[in-house]
Amino acid sequence: MVAFLSNNAGTIFAGLILLGIVAAIIVKMCSDRKKGCCAYGCGGCGSRDSCEKRRRVASESPPN
Amino acid sequence: MQTLKETKPGQIVRVTKIGGSGPVKRRIMEMGLTKGVEVHVRKVAPLGDPMEVTVRNYQLSLRKADAELIEVAVHSKAAAPPVLMGNVPVKTALAGKPPVDKGKRPVKIALAGNPNSGKTTLFNALTGSNQFVGNWPGVTVEKIEGRLKGYEDASVTDLPGIYSLSPYTPEEVVARNYLTDERPDVILNIVDATNLERNLFLTTQLTELGIPVVVALNMMDIVRKNGDRVDTARLAEELGCHVVEISALKGHGITVAADAAVAAADGVKTVPKHSFSGGVEHTLAHIEEAVLHSLPQERQRFFAVKLFERDRKIIEKLNLKPEQVAHIEQDIKRRETEMGDDSESIITADRYRYIDSIIEDCINIRNRGVLSASDKIDRVLTNRILALPIFALVMFIVYFVSVTTVGSIATDWANDGVFGDGWHLFGIGSSAYEESVAKFTDGLIAEEPDPSAFGVWIPGVPVFLGNMLKAVNCAEWLQSLIIDGIVAGVGAVLGFVPQMFILFMFLAFLEACGYMARIAFIMDRIFRRFGLSGKSFIPILIGTGCGVPGIMASRTIENDRDRKMTVITTTFIPCSAKLPIIALIAGALFDGAWWVAPSAYFAGIAAIVCSGIILKKTKAFAGDVAPFVMELPAYHWPTAVNIMRSMWERGWSFIKKAGTIVLLATIVVWFASDFGWGEGGFGMVDMGDSILARAGGIIAPLFAPLGWGNWQAAVAAITGLIAKENVVGTLGILYNAGDGAETWSGLQNSFGGLAAYSFLLFNLLCAPCAAAIGAIRREMNNARWFFGAIGYQCGLAYIVSLCVYQWGTLFSGRFGAGTVAAFLLTGGALYLLFRPAARK
DSSP, X not given: OHHHHHHTXXXXXXXXXHHHHHHHHHHHHHHHXXXXXXXXXXXXXXXXXXXXXXXXXXXXXXXX | OEEGGGOOTTOEEEEEEEOOXXXXXXXXXXXXXXXXXXXXXXXEOTTSOSEEEEETTEEEEEOHHHHTTEEEEEOOSOOOOOOOSOOOOOOOTTTTSOOOOTTSSOEXXXXXXXXXXXXXXXXXXXXXXXXXXXXXXTSOOSOEEEEOTTOSSEEEEEOOOOSOSSSSSHHHHHHHHIIIIIOOSEEEEEEEGGGHHHHHHHHHHHGGGSSOEEEEEEOHHHHHHTTOEEOHHHHHHHHTSEEEEOBTTTTBTHHHHHHHHHHHHHSOOOOOOOOOOHHHHHHHHHHHHHHOTXXXXXXXXXXXXXXXXXXXXHHHHHTOOHHHHHHHHHHHHHHHHHHTSOHHHHHHHHXXXXXXHHHHHHEEOTTTTSOOHHHHHHHHHTOTTTHHHHHHXXXXXXXXXXXXXXXHHXXXXXXXXXXXXXXXXXXXXXXXXXXHHHHHHTTSSSSOOOGGGTSOEEEOHHHHHHHHHXXXXXXXXXXXXXXXIIIHHHHHHHTTHHHHHHHHHHHHHHXXXXXXXXXXXXXXXXXXXXXXXXXXXXXXXXXTTOHHHHHXXXXXXXXXXXXXXXXXXXXXXXXTTTHHHHHHHHHHHSTTOTTHHHHHHHHHHHHHHHHHHHHHTSTTTOSOOOOOEEEOOOOXXXXXXXXXXXXXXXXXXXXXXXXXXXXXXXXXXXXHHHEEEETTEEXXXXXXXXXXXXXXXXXXXXXXXXXXXXXXXXXXXXXXXXXTHHHHHHHXXXXXXXXXXXXXHXXXXXXXXXHXXXXXXXXXXSOOOHHHHHHHHHHHOSHHHHHHHHHHHHHHHHHHHHHHHHHHHHHTTOOSHHHHHHHHHHHHHHHHHHSOOOOO
């Protein structure tokens, strides 16, 4: 087992990074979908205001 | 008797009567065309319809069929402008009052106003959030909330832009329901001060709601620049509410407006100052007494007016009994007979009489009747002869610069440098290096030149990652997944990012400056031929960026039939996701020919026009043409910040899409194209024996009549249903792109020019990406319509691609079963185009 891990450390390391990236993408797409955006997120979408479940409250900004 | 239709450009007339009935008449009157108003006919659109008129100081576009309803009398001399009674620069009616207690209690502010009045700009300024600001109606379709800057517990709700509180469009219904049901504490009514007459129509309705109203006069900087004057104090007195002067774009008066709104929330409810004619007031009092006495006093006025107008939605909301409705109906009918007009027209005309009196008392227009800068520009851009060629030239320039020239230089660098072998920093040393490579290739030098010897060499992503993975002894299969799969696929798409950014910048400029609204005006005549109005062109133009907002923008089309037809046809126009496909085909198979990209765009328009003609002749879509009454906003030079923001947002969205959905798809495609059942069982195999090749091989014959019956093209087209960029990503993997050049040579070996163009047309016209398919499903809200729409798009794409390929091969001397099919399909299409319309 130890020999397997040490012989394939590079592969395991690269594989875990890739797996992490893929998992993060899937989680983000699912959470965007729940917010009412299509799976690509809302940035740049001219109709993000019109999505059915979309209500957004902007955080308070510093006064003028 | 003369109607507005017969009035020649340049003539000034006065309206004597509005004929017709129903929604068309109501909309015409609400846009300001009431009895007695002066109308200046400016011009007629290039194809003879619609016409553009100036009424109440703004430009209105109106079909001749609707103009025929308006009787006019020739009026050669404009009325003398009113003299302003002093000029009191009162910024706010709150001057002198005690300071506002910020954070006292939750305050709900509703932001209401006409489209193009600067509402979204004001909302951004009040709350600090970023909204997309366009220059034609329909950009904001749903309400948005934000927290008011400087206040602990005050929220601002941005209502859709509306011309009135009548229930014609979804936006008007949304806004009205919010105001009557949720009862905000104050309404901040933004009014375009350069267009007061039409804007005040909504104000008169808002003051009847029994909610405090603060009027924010926007664009006051432009008013002053034009030399016009507004007596703000007098206006406040006549409207019966606070009036503040602002310039939302320049950020002037925003805090004052916010303070005024919060203070008004605690103050006295606005009582409308205007009254209707005696008989109408009598009827309204009777209605209040008969059916509204149980409501709070301040709410009765609004409902009484709506009941007088026979507003069906209000009657349902109030749950009136049939006998109650019959009781007030008698009074309404009596009033209509007495006044010789229907109840809605009576109310509308009365409102505009009141507004006319306000304008006379409070406004001084210095250059009434003089051509504005927008008018002078429109003389060229909407000229009868020049308009269409100018439009074609503008779109040609946009696509030529984005795809063929500036964009392609940057994309070559991205494809061959960033996602290829690498590049020299700032290009220093690259020509000398290329010369050396050429000498080495010709055998003139023995040793392969080292690029780092000629300048600062930056290795491309595949080389960099490949070296890193080799250094850590990564397994070959994982290296193949990362380099040949993910980097090849995603890189093939990201290589087009420079072209995307340039295209988005152009589109943002055209949207923001006001030219897009003119395009609707120009295209109306063509669109009306197949039963759509120029308004349908707006979602289609939005669709050049992304099909999803384009489909959703169809909500602004009142007519349900037209809306469905627009939803079906919007995605025929190439969106930004399809641009990489166009650029790839143009670059790889047509040697970057300039005509490929514009031809794709015009093919989309042709598909929309022909689909409209064919569908309009079916029973499902047959019917009268919807009215086309649309404001033409003034041109203005858009701010660089707005353009850059729009460009960045859309570009970033494109990059995010490549890094998410395209990345996931490339992993699946790589796996399916590298694994399969070989001699040793399941494992890595040659691409030709892979899962993807076998599956693709089953469906590929379906596309053989289209000229591209190979499994790679079939699979690429299918993956395009997830995201159109996937077509390029998939081809990048399947043709084993180490860099762009390898993809291109692989494509050149698989496709001839005709087959490539057929492949291009199929991917442009067939069902859009998953997100757009989802938007179609939501908008259709009916399984039959949804599947019908998708089936129509796929069928049209197949037929068009087949005909293009088969007719093309016929000209090169080949004749077969496919040619016969093309004959029959073309004949069928011509019949559907030219047959008589179905009767509804």
